[in-house]
Amino acid sequence: MKKLVLIVAILIGVISCKNESKLGTKNNQNNSKKANFSIVIHGGAGYIKKENTSAEKEATYRAKLEEAIRVGYTILKNGGSSLDAVEKTLNVLEDSPLFNAGRGAVFTYSGENEHDASIMDGKTLNAGASAGTKVVKNPINLARAVMEKSPHVMLSQNGAEEFAKEQGLEIVDPSYFSEKGKSNYSDRTKTSEKNKTASFYNTEINDSKFGTVGCAALDINGNLAAGTSTGGMTNKRWGRIGDSPIIGAGTYANNNTCAVSSTGWGEYFIRGMVAYDISALMEYKNLTLKEASKKVIQDKLPKIGDGAGVGGIIAIDKNGNMVMEFNTPGMFRATMSDSGDIYIGMYND
Numbered sequence: 001m002k003k004l005v006l007i008v009a010i011l012i013g014v015i016s017c018k019n020e021s022k023l024g025t026k027n028n029q030n031n032s033k034k035a036n037f038s039i040v041i042h043g044g045a046g047y048i049k050k051e052n053t054s055a056e057k058e059a060t061y062r063a064k065l066e067e068a069i070r071v072g073y074t075i076l077k078n079g080g081s082s083l084d085a086v087e088k089t090l091n092v093l094e095d096s097p098l099f100n101a102g103r104g105a106v107f108t109y110s111g112e113n114e115h116d117a118s119i120m121d122g123k124t125l126n127a128g129a130s131a132g133t134k135v136v137k138n139p140i141n142l143a144r145a146v147m148e149k150s151p152h153v154m155l156s157q158n159g160a161e162e163f164a165k166e167q168g169l170e171i172v173d174p175s176y177f178s179e180k181g182k183s184n185y186s187d188r189t190k191t192s193e194k195n196k197t198a199s200f201y202n203t204e205i206n207d208s209k210f211g212t213v214g215c216a217a218l219d220i221n222g223n224l225a226a227g228t229s230t231g232g233m234t235n236k237r238w239g240r241i242g243d244s245p246i247i248g249a250g251t252y253a254n255n256n257t258c259a260v261s262s263t264g265w266g267e268y269f270i271r272g273m274v275a276y277d278i279s280a281l282m283e284y285k286n287l288t289l290k291e292a293s294k295k296v297i298q299d300k301l302p303k304i305g306d307g308a309g310v311g312g313i314i315a316i317d318k319n320g321n322m323v324m325e326f327n328t329p330g331m332f333r334a335t336m337s338d339s340g341d342i343y344i345g346m347y348n349d
């Protein structure tokens with residue numbers, strides 16, 4: 001009898017361990033072990049569905065996500081800082097025409113490309129952001145320069161570009177972002193053209209892929225950092241700025257809690273102070289990163305604007321647990337932990 005009880009106990013133990021590691025794979029929420037370093041990225045949340053995506057397109061996105069996250073992973077593995085990992089990882093995604101950031105930025109109402117970006121250092125709570133720039137090749141580098149080389153947190157438009165030039169950052173002709181053939185030009189203009197006469201807030205835009213890029217990382221010194229870079233929302237006008245360059249909405253990092261990067265309909269992320277809200281729920285209510293992210297993205301955000309608060313976040317806590325939470329059909333995303341295990345996802349699976 002005793003033997004039987006022992007065997008049953010062992011079997012239950014084995015089954016529950018298996019289930020835990022399955023869950024861990026999806027959201028890397030294995031709280032039992034502290035990771036030395038880890039990194040998580042997103043390439044935008046939106047209407048990303050398997051049935052609408054060709055195998056070829058899926059492979060292209062997966063390859064770029066993998067290339068990007070491996071850059072950050074290698075930096076962290078070699079003892080580099082989370083800030084460097086975030087910046088260099090985002091550079092890969094900004095240089096790709098696949099995402100709505102840097103080179104692949106969507107078109108504004110007047111047919112231009114305007115970029116927003118932000119970065120935050122979880123150790124010092126220092127932060128930098130840039131908004132509405134049109135000629136800076138890598139807006140995340142500008143955000144970092146604002147953080148480290150200026151007394152300010154956010155610079156915008158002409159002034160931000162003047163500062164970027166002074167800092168020796170790479171400046172490009174606006175055509176770099178719009179050239180046909182070099183980018184997903186037709187995808188990006190199609191929506192813009194169709195919506196020229198329509199309101200910004202229509203379902204077509206609501207349904208389109210947003211495509212912002214973001215990264216959060218924990219380095220071996222226990223420092224968290226997060227960054228976000230975007231072309232904003234298709235058809236935006238009047239110098240519209242979304243959540244991506246707003247510290248607390250699009251990006252937040254605090255070594256005591258977590259590092260977060262958001263993507264989705266920016267107006268709602270600003271109103272919900274999404275990135276900071278997740279950190280605050282951890283700090284003041286002792287929620288885990290997973291609980292806090294779920295609460296904000298699945299419960300609080302959709303209630304703002306009667307269900308229009310769509311999007312997601314990627315985040316990492318001080319123990320290296322990673323979360324990718326979204327309320328849209330899909331989100332481009334990937335994680336890597338110090339074990340070298342890689343996860344890449346696109347759909348709601």
Ligand code: ASP
Binds near residue numbers: 045100210230262265
């Ligand atoms: N949050 C961005 C914005 O509203 C868009 C996105 O994430 O794709 O500007």
